[in-house]
Amino acid sequence: FHFPEDFFKVKTKYLEYLIARKEKLAYNLIRNSFHSTAQPVKIITEIIVPAIQSAHGIFDDGKIGKSELNFLEKIISNSIQIINLGNFEVDMKKNVIMISSDYRSTLFSEAASASFHADGWQVYSLGDMSSSIDVLFDLDLQKFLTKVWKSRMGIMIIVIFSSTDESMKFFVESINSIKAKSRRNLYLAVCGDMKKNSEMKADLIEEDIESVLQWSQTTFESSIL
Template sequence: MYRRYTFDEVKRKIIDALQDNSIGLSGVELASTTGINRMTITKYLNILATMRLIKKKSVGSVNVWFVEPGTADYEFPVDYLEVQQKFMNAIVIGAGDQARNILISVINSNIELLRLLTDIIVPTVNTVNELYNRGRLGKTERIYLLNLILELIDLLKFTIQSDSSKRGAYSFFVTASEDRIYHAKIGALALQILGFKTSYIGNVEQHIDPFFDIDFQRYIMKLWDKKKGLLIICIYSSEEGSLRFLYAATRAMKAKLKAEVRIVIFTTPELRNTLESLGTDFIANDLNSLIEWVEREYHRLKL
């Protein structure tokens, strides 16, 4: 009797078979090994190739299939520590393709997407910075590895989607020091996963001058002048001057916008205590605290 397989079952069978055969397998061999009929397995091979979990190589008139380096079929519950170690090791040796394939494998498994950030990517960023601070990485290598992580964050931005979009939920991220770009992009991706419509403007550190606040305000008003709901503006910087400047520029718009505006600051532990007197809505200690506060604030407003 013909059996219908789920996508996860087919994926697991194909990846397991290919991982056991480093020289690759043809479609006929995969059908024989997995017990799945040829027509069905051909369809799923193309899907998995599109997802970049496997690849094919033409050998004469035969397509031979291989598993991509770093690809694995992570079963629920996912061992986040195991994935973190594999991803971290791939990043530290500069194996970008392998790190990418680890992330792709994970997001195509039963994973909590926010934990992809909190348990895998953020610890890796912290490890790279810690290795640099201990003198085990040079400046050039650190820049390369962090930019590699940034490229993967951008990949995730266009790969993963929220399970549900939150009505009237908007967020705007801006950074004013280079060392906070990574945190800002990760934060923006986290709120995207939560269902917010998210915008990341970039690093404005070199553009701040006595008139930049006018330009900054004009752009935000252009985007959100008539929108209602919750607008969370997140300011990331390790520099006190730029934080105060952007906070003042943002606070001045609160009464002009129809949305419920909340201002969040993300900075160093040393500056957090200094900036508490500003009266900002929230000063985030880390990504988890930002996520928890944002969810509480959204539900409190009952949008």
């Protein structure tokens, strides 16, 4: 394959291997693409994210059951880790915490984590946090924030992924209460396939990972001026 012009071919091939449950071929394709391109983020945005959407789509259409969906999700998750384990130079001033507010959004938060990591961010990926929906969550997250962002160097962005309004609302409110007590340079971004909720208070509300990444980079650059 020749990148960037062959991303579409790889996307089609990867989806074909995924749906046919050809696990090894899917991993080899991602591995080869990773070693052949200077744009690892594009592997996530052009190949992995469409695959997550397709897997969820065929499940929603009743073409596959939960067992098969779980298996496909595992293949996608392992594919993401191939990028995630890449050796990228990290800027300690660029910090991000990824939270999925429900199980369905977990792969998107994993994909975003790998994108940010490939773009030189220090990433703390918390996965599916839906079991943490309780009154103590903001204290719990505040404690974690204090540990990982002790120096308060640079900026910290908390990105929430959600496919349901309810769980998103809870996490947005919790994080806003932390932001209210915090000094500057703590930001909240929300990523989900929902109508823009006008009541939701966040620094960014977006539907796709690439936009969140671009906004984060711009926010970082303007914060160090």
